[in-house]
Amino acid sequence: MKKIYVTGADGMLGSALVPLFSTAYDVRGTDLPEFDITDSEAIKKDITSYSPDIVIHLASMTDVDRCESDPVTARRINSDGTENVAIACADCDATMIYISTGMIYNGHKPGPYIEYDTPDPVNKYGLTKYEGELAVRKHLKSFYIFNTCWIFGGGPEDKKFVAKIIELGRERDRLEVVDDTFGSPTYTVDLSSALFDFLGNDELGARYGRYHCAGRGCVNRLELAREIFAITGIEKCELIPVSSGKFELPAPRPRMEALSNYALDLLGLHLMRDWREALRDYITSTFI
Numbered sequence: 001m002k003k004i005y006v007t008g009a010d011g012m013l014g015s016a017l018v019p020l021f022s023t024a025y026d027v028r029g030t031d032l033p034e035f036d037i038t039d040s041e042a043i044k045k046d047i048t049s050y051s052p053d054i055v056i057h058l059a060s061m062t063d064v065d066r067c068e069s070d071p072v073t074a075r076r077i078n079s080d081g082t083e084n085v086a087i088a089c090a091d092c093d094a095t096m097i098y099i100s101t102g103m104i105y106n107g108h109k110p111g112p113y114i115e116y117d118t119p120d121p122v123n124k125y126g127l128t129k130y131e132g133e134l135a136v137r138k139h140l141k142s143f144y145i146f147n148t149c150w151i152f153g154g155g156p157e158d159k160k161f162v163a164k165i166i167e168l169g170r171e172r173d174r175l176e177v178v179d180d181t182f183g184s185p186t187y188t189v190d191l192s193s194a195l196f197d198f199l200g201n202d203e204l205g206a207r208y209g210r211y212h213c214a215g216r217g218c219v220n221r222l223e224l225a226r227e228i229f230a231i232t233g234i235e236k237c238e239l240i241p242v243s244s245g246k247f248e249l250p251a252p253r254p255r256m257e258a259l260s261n262y263a264l265d266l267l268g269l270h271l272m273r274d275w276r277e278a279l280r281d282y283i284t285s286t287f288i
């Protein structure tokens, strides 16, 4: 059985990914506080002594505003921490999978980004994740970088956009939601299955490189909230469109974060479904 090492295993994506991969691989999932990717010696020792075939690197500082107000820690975790993992992979000949973000782009494009667009991050989270991508490329030949976007999932523990909108929609008569930032909502279960199918596809060979892997489609936050209300049956709360300028946040947000899975499509790998279908599955299995 092939061995897979997963960093950030207890996070939102890891919680869906680890159980799925455990059905076909020997999986070692690690996370804070025991395993800190910023401790270069300890993480190298732990990864190399497990000697995995593949390392899936999910550990990250994902709070975009915290990254902006504490860029030193963001760089330590997202850039240097990723480099530590890449060096460990090089030491034990493991293939590395790094999950990056659509926030590596500046958001000026009118529609979804493809892999050939030029990274130009506008905030510290995007910058440090992009530096992580460069570190992976610097140390490894056998790597896959998957950029994804607006992940949802997490089940009963969910405290992110979907759960918040449902909670507020059930409590309030009106809710302001921004209508000028766009993304591709991505279900943890779908992304995990896509990675599982991709890695299990022996016919693919070693097509290393960077791929976008996000839910199909492009939507703004207001439309996403409308869909959440429609699926959940929330009718009494009025959704009010507002511009993102109304909410002062430490980190600037790119207007466009949506991703087209262009490179996967070129390979004939249509691994992700429409975000609406995935959202319906998530909400009906978790909130209704």
Ligand SMILES: NC(=O)c1ccc[n+]([C@@H]2O[C@H](COP(=O)([O-])OP(=O)(O)OC[C@H]3O[C@@H](n4cnc5c(N)ncnc54)[C@H](OP(=O)(O)O)[C@@H]3O)[C@@H](O)[C@H]2O)c1
Pocket (backbone or CB within 6 Å): 007, 008, 009, 010, 011, 012, 013, 014, 030, 031, 032, 035, 036, 037, 038, 057, 058, 059, 060, 061, 062, 077, 081, 099, 100, 101, 102, 129, 147, 148, 149, 150, 151, 152
């Ligand atoms: N969420 C999104 O919308 C989104 C979009 C695009 C890309 N991504 C990327 O997808 C990956 C998974 O995201 P996610 O939403 O599952 O994030 P998450 O829920 O925040 O999970 C990340 C995990 O990494 C852990 N971690 C943080 N610092 C660490 C360190 N120094 N050493 C070891 N572990 C550490 C976190 O622990 P603590 O919770 O204790 O800090 C957490 O368990 C990340 O790389 C993220 O950048 C996410």
